[in-house]
Amino acid sequence: xxxxxxxxxxxxxxxxxxxxxxxxxxxxxxxxxxxxxxxxxxxxxxxxxxxxxxxxxxxxxxxxxxxxxxxxxxxxxxxxxxxxxxxxxxxxxxxxxxxxxxxxxxxxxxxxxxxxxxxxxxxxxxxxxxxxxxxxxxxxxxxxxxxxxxxxxxxxxxxxxxxxxxxxxxxxxxxxxxxxxxxxxxxxxxxxxxxxxxxxxxxxxxxxxxxxxxxxxxxxxxxxxxxxxxxxxxxxxxxxxxxxxxxxxxxxxxxxxxxxxxxxxxxxxxxxxxxxxxxxxxxxxxxxxxxxxxxxxxxxxxxxxxxxxxxx
Numbered sequence: 001x002x003x004x005x006x007x008x009x010x011x012x013x014x015x016x017x018x019x020x021x022x023x024x025x026x027x028x029x030x031x032x033x034x035x036x037x038x039x040x041x042x043x044x045x046x047x048x049x050x051x052x053x054x055x056x057x058x059x060x061x062x063x064x065x066x067x068x069x070x071x072x073x074x075x076x077x078x079x080x081x082x083x084x085x086x087x088x089x090x091x092x093x094x095x096x097x098x099x100x101x102x103x104x105x106x107x108x109x110x111x112x113x114x115x116x117x118x119x120x121x122x123x124x125x126x127x128x129x130x131x132x133x134x135x136x137x138x139x140x141x142x143x144x145x146x147x148x149x150x151x152x153x154x155x156x157x158x159x160x161x162x163x164x165x166x167x168x169x170x171x172x173x174x175x176x177x178x179x180x181x182x183x184x185x186x187x188x189x190x191x192x193x194x195x196x197x198x199x200x201x202x203x204x205x206x207x208x209x210x211x212x213x214x215x216x217x218x219x220x221x222x223x224x225x226x227x228x229x230x231x232x233x234x235x236x237x238x239x240x241x242x243x244x245x246x247x248x249x250x251x252x253x254x255x256x257x258x259x260x261x262x263x264x265x266x267x268x269x270x271x272x273x274x275x276x277x278x279x280x281x282x283x284x285x286x287x288x289x290x291x292x293x294x295x296x297x298x299x300x301x302x303x304x305x306x307x308x309x310x311x312x
Contacts, residue, residue, distance in 0.1 A: 003194045004161040005237075005287075009077035009152045011090065016149030019130040022297075024150030026126065027143055029296050032116055034105035035061055041098070041147065044070040047294040050241035050286075051076075051154070056249030061106035067215065069249035072242045074287070075235060077152040079198040084231050084247045085218045086201060092148035096140065110140035117143065122300030154294070156238060156287025163284075171284055178281025181274050186266040196236035196285065203230050204247075207267035215247060240283045254279050 008015060016024075027033065028041045044058040045051045051072030058070045068084050073091075076082065082094035098104040099113060107113050117123045118138050130146055131137035162170035171179070182188065191197040201218060204210045210229060218227035231247050245251040251260065255275050262270035270278075 001188060001192045002164060002196070004164045005075065005155055005157050005194050006078065007155070009075075009155065011077075011092065011148065011152060016145075016152060017130065019126075020146050020149035021153060023126045023130040024146035024148065025294075026123075026297050026299055027147050028150055030299060033099055033107065033113060033143075035107050039105050041073075041095070042296075044098075044104075045073045047073070047154070048289065050074060050156075050238045050289065052242045054243070056244050058104075060104040061102065064103045066103055068247050069244065071234065072238060073151055074154045074156045074289075075195055075237050076198075077148070077154070078195055079232070079235065080200060081232060085221045086232050087221045090148065091151045092144050095144040095147040095151075099143075113140055113143065114138055120300040126300070154290070156289065158237070158285050158287040160284050171281075174277070175281045175284045178277040178279070178284075181277040182281055185262055185268060185270060185274065185278065187261065187278070190233045190265070191236050197233040198235035200233055201227075201230050202233050202265075203228075205229055205264050208264045210264050212248070212250070217247070236282060237285050238287055240286045254282065258282075 010016070028047075031037050031040045031043075033040065039060065044053050046053055051074040052070055056069060057066045060066060071084070076094075077091045080086070082088035082091060083097070088094040088097060100107050100110065117127070124138055127137040127142060127146075131142050134142070159170045182191075190200065190202050193199045204217065213229060216228050217231040219225070219230070221227070239245075240254060243252065243254060243257075245254070245257040246260075251257045258275045258278050259270060262268045262275075
């Protein structure tokens with residue numbers, strides 16, 4: 001039911017080439033992929049802050065607010081799908097969405113994105129190195145593939161993994177007791193596997209109807225009544241560091257998140273002591289940020305004026 005994090009999360013084409021990873025790192029931090037040239041992937045998914053911005057919903061183009069909480073990108077390549085509603089199959093497909101979303105990075109079109117990238121010779125060379133067999137490698141699809149290649153190595157093993165690998169001393173007695181409380185409460189029904197979640201969809205309000213139904217989850221994608229209030233189950237990896245919680249970011253503390261899950265998902269009124277015990281174990285899932293891997297790179301400059309997408 002539980003297993004350590006994998007050492008790597010390759011895509012369908014296998015492990016990405018290092019040139020793709022390097023290009024993806026540059027693009028992840030590149031603000032020129034946004035209309036006002038101020039927002040990058042890292043703006044809402046800050047890699048030094050466990051891949052989140054700590055806000056209920058993130059600020060996008062001209063201060064517009066999204067409707068859903070920005071989830072962490074760490075370990076996301078192992079998820080069953082991307083976004084809270086699963087509308088993207090993998091991290092490569094997900095990387096395309098925010099760039100042209102009018103509320104987020106707000107680029108007018110894929111063509112404009114490519115024009116901006118081609119204006120910088122260093123990017124042209126980096127794309128050629130990353131996709132050497134292609135005649136015209138600077139494409140919107142390859143941009144997303146490179147960002148995905150970088151994200152596939154954002155993996156954060158923790159003391160929990162050491163415990164699963166046989167190191168009984170990796171967890172404290174209180175953390176072990178917290179894990180037992182987690183199991184006794186029935187949380188493992190949805191939060192299992194190497195990611196402790198993120199491998200299935202579930203209705204928010206399985207046992208007791210959830211009070212806020214303003215966001216209908218996967219129903220907005222599938223239009224099937226069976227998917228009303230259904231969301232991708234979040235991973236519990238680094239959960240201590242990735243609040244506020246739930247799809248709308250309206251739950252401010254981990255304790256409150258556990259309490260609500262007990263009430264609405266498993267039909268139990270968990271005691272304060274049980275909640276605190278579970279939270280104690282959940283903190284053992286906080287992994288180590290790969291500081292060297294996520295170090296912001298020097299970004300390309302343009303020998304000519306970079307085309308500015310902002311037109312209004």
